[in-house]
Amino acid sequence: MGQMRRTGRSRTSARLLATAVFLGAAGLSVPSFTPAQAQTFAFSTVKVEGNQRVDASTVMAYAGIKRGQEVSAGGLNDAYQRLVASGLFETVEISPQGSTLVIKVTEYPFVSVINFEGNKRIKDEELAKLIKSQSSRAYSPATAEADAATIAENYRARGRMAATVEPKIIRRAGNRVDLVFEITEGKVVEIERLSFVGNKDFSDRRLRQVLETKQAGILRTFIQRDTYIPERLEMDKQLLTDFYRSRGYIDFQVMDATAEVSRERDATFVTFTISEGLPYTIGNITTVSEVEGLDAAEFAAVQRIRSGQTYNPAVIDNNIARMENLALKKGLNFIRVEPRITRDNRNQAVNIEFAIVRGQRIFVERIDIEGNATTLDQVVRRQFRSVEGDPFNPREIRQSAERIRALGYFKDAQVNAEQGSSPDQVVVNVDVEEQPTGSLNFGLSYSVASGVGFNAAFSESNFLGRGQTLALSLSSGTDTKNSSFTFIEPALLGRDLKFSVNAYYRTSDNEYSVYNTRNIGLGFGLGFPVGDQSRLNVTYRLAEDKLYDYTGNSPIITREAAVNGDGALITSALGYTYEYDNRITGLSPDSSFLFRFGQEISGLGGDTEFLSTTVLAVAERKAFAEEVTFRAIFEGGYIHSFSDTGTRVTDRFFAGGGKIRGFEPKGLGPRDLGATEKDALGGNAFAVARFEADFPLGLPEEYGLTGGAFLDVGSVWSLDDTAGFSGEVDDSFNPRVVVGLSFLWSTPLGPLRFNFSKAIKKEDYDKEQTFDLTVSTKF
Known part of the structure; x- marks a missing residue:
């Protein structure tokens, strides 16, 4: 050799x-x-x-x-x-x-065969695609050396910094050789420690959560982001910068990022040296117009910014977009808003003057899209608010680039503008790199309430390259079986109209009731924005809900199971849901708010007639240098029946098993105490307030272990007709109060949540569940 x-x-x-x-x-x-x-x-x-x-x-x-x-x-x-x-x-x-x-x-001899020896982590087929040496071609030492370097670099990108590759030849008769790449893979170079120098206002633990790179821990065998990849450090620098700048630290800088490899080359110690600076708030806000005939007050009226607010570049950008959009609505082209910022170091404030000016007369000549082998051009083009011939707005182009990246269809998306055929024309170049958008998942789930379950799901978020979503799922638990189909068209008729179709088939036979249910349904939805952070969804649902095989002796459920002779009712319902979510823009890094209100009215044909109303409000805020998260959740609902028969047990609300922790599913609320099984009846109304706090336990962040505490207050009440059962059924508002502790463990096998709870106010007939464990994993 x-x-x-x-x-x-x-x-x-x-x-x-x-x-x-x-x-x-x-x-x-x-x-x-x-x-x-x-x-x-x-x-x-x-x-x-x-x-x-x-x-x-x-x-x-x-x-x-x-x-x-x-x-x-x-x-x-x-x-x-x-x-x-x-x-x-x-x-x-x-x-x-x-x-x-x-x-x-x-x-030079001809290459007969190319072989790879010693490789276990990367298959021969993948390595063959990396090299330029080819069989039946003349052997080139320079090319072979370059191929060896390419293979070694590929290993280094996977965290195996100690990998070595040596090309060797075996001479054969007829002036031919076999080319062999002898590979020593070495061990994965894990990041043993991620540390920071210069941080005062945020702990190392909080900053590690920001980084894409992670520190190796007890689950190092499964974690994929704890390997040292030099290129990833550049992304981490930008993530740190964005984190601090969005919290008002306008002078923040990453001074250095160093990585020291251990003598054995099996571990890396990464240190970020940073300069935080001081946090600034927004001071005086003024708006001036330098365009004749434009009223600055009219533009100031659409701003959503206030003095005393934490300085955040995204907030400034969002308000500029609001004012420039107003100009477009008024038919004014080439109007730009320039933020003129002055610092007030004494008060740690930033004064902002929004100046309305006339921009250059530049037009979009064309939009060129490259790299999209599967995704249709129209999917990318509809992320632009501008089309060929429109006035060029650099800010809108940047926002379009962010929307393209947010689709999730592309590994990378670069959007740049260059001069077109004349000085007043620009060409917008979009260069994308596609990535897989489909998934086939098989999984297991477990909870104390429903036991062990199996699920399989297929989803494709870019179906046929049209940006459509197609999803199929099947799941089977100890007592339930679910299957569903979903199709979503995000841009119906080329507009921001989300059209959806979903169908489902569900059956249940569980220990918490002495009857079986079967639900079959088909639904349609149409959603559209009604504001920057809000949407309205209109839905129609056609379903059959069957209550059968009741083996108890509750007169109420016996009567409901006998409806239509076989316990099956058809529902034809029209509904809507309004949602406000300020996480859409992400302008507030330490707080968020979600509000959802929906109603569904049944009676457009079918057997049921009711009006169902639900509401959900979630407020979240981070405190103590963002180490602790406080969360307040209010959820409620009411269903009013217009029919003589009233609602059924399958229609009413049950608040146990998650809505109010500490109780079994169907473990609280109205109950027929005169029945042998003391059947849970549910209620036409429910309300619950949940207060939570998530906090660190002092353990290394890479272990994924955090703690939590919660307080739940709520109740389920109200039935349509309890005549004759007044001594055995209590459907009045009886609040329950539960306190508890949680342990949350983020593992590669799925998120585990351990809840330990104690009901400090309950009714005698309630059924408690003091411990609950949930886990869900996909593979």
Whole structure:
């Protein structure tokens, strides 16, 4: 087996031999050689020897020496260098012999087979795609060395910094060789410690949560982001900068990011040196117009910014977009809003003046999209608010780029503008790199309430490259079976209209009731924005809900199960849901608010007639240097029946099993105490307020263990008809109060949540559940 470095030695020997030959032929010695003594040669014959596949004319062309041409000793050396640089020959000798120049070459052998040895983490097929060496082609040491470096770099990108790759050749008969890449993969170089220097207002633990890179912990076998990848540090620098700037630290800088590799090259210690600066708030806000005829007050009225607010570049950008959109609505093109910022260091405030100015008259000539092999151009184009011929707005182009990246269809998306065919035209270039958008998942789930379950799901978020979503799911638990189908068109008729179709089939047979249910439904929805942070969804649902196989003796449920003879009712309902979510823009990094209100009215045909109303409000805020998260959740609902039969147990609300922790599913609320099984009846109304706090436990962040405490207050009440059962059924508002502690563990196998609870106010007939564990995983 011959190694490539031997080839390097043969090149050196050949070069020395060639130099000695032409110096000897010139009758010169090295010590006495000077330009003045240099001789020239003229060869009447050029003879090529040793070539088999490369013809003599090609060799002479590379040498660049013609018969009868005068050439110096330096010119002969240049000819030698050109022949070596051609990459066709393993050895080269140039020998002047009187009036004849002999060029003797040994051609590189052909590569018969390319093999990889020692690789376990990366398959041969993947490595073969990385290299440029090919079988049935001439062997090139330079190419093989470059291929070895490429393979080693690929291993380093996967955290195996100690990986080495050595190309070797095995010579075969017929001037052929086998090329073998001997690979020593080495161990994964994990990040043993992530530390920070210069941070005062935020702890190392909080800053580690910001980074894409993670620190290795007890689950290092499963974590994929705890390997050291140098390129990832640049992303982490930007993430840190965005984190601090969005919290008012306008002078923040990452001074340095260093990585020290252990002597064994199996661990890395990464240190970020930062300068936080001071946090600034927004001071005085003014708006001025430098365009004749434009009223600044009208533009100031659409602003959503206030003095005393934490300075955040995203807030400034959002308000500029609001004012420029107002200009477009008024039919005013080329109106720009310039933020003029002055610092008030004494008060740690930033004064902002929004200046309305007239921008340059530049138009969008065209939008060019490249790299989208699967995704249709129209999916990318509809993320732009501008089209060909519209006035060019750099801010809108940047926002369009963010919308393209947010689709999740592309690994990378770059949007740049360059001058078009004239100075007043620009061409917007969109260069995307696609990534897989479909998934096939198989999973397991477990909870104390429903036991072990199995689920399988297929989803494609860019169906046929049209940006549509297609999803199928099947799940089977101890007592339930669910299947569903969903299709979503996000841009119906090319507008911001989300059209959806969903169908479902569910059955239940669980220990918390003595009856079975079957639900079949088909629904349609249409959603559209009604504000920057709010949407309205209109829905229609057609369903059949069946209550059957009741084995208890509650007169109420017996009557409900006998409806229509077989317990099946058809519902035809029209509904709407309004949602306000300020997380859409993400302008407030330490607080968020979600509000959802919906109603559904049934009676457009079918067997049921009711009005169902639900409301959800969630407020969240981070405190204590964002180490602790406080959360307040209010949820409620009411269903009013217009029919004589009233609501059924399958329609009413149950607040246990999650809505109010500490109780079994169907474990609180109205109950038929006179029945043998003391059946839970549910209620037409429910309300619950949940107060939570999540906090660190002092353990390393990479362990994924955090703590929590909660207080739940709520109740389920109200039935339509309890005549004859007043002594056995209590449907009045009886509040329950539960306190508890939680342990949350984020693992690669799924999020685990352990809840330990205690009801400090309850009814005697309630069924408690003091411990609950939930886990869900996909693989």
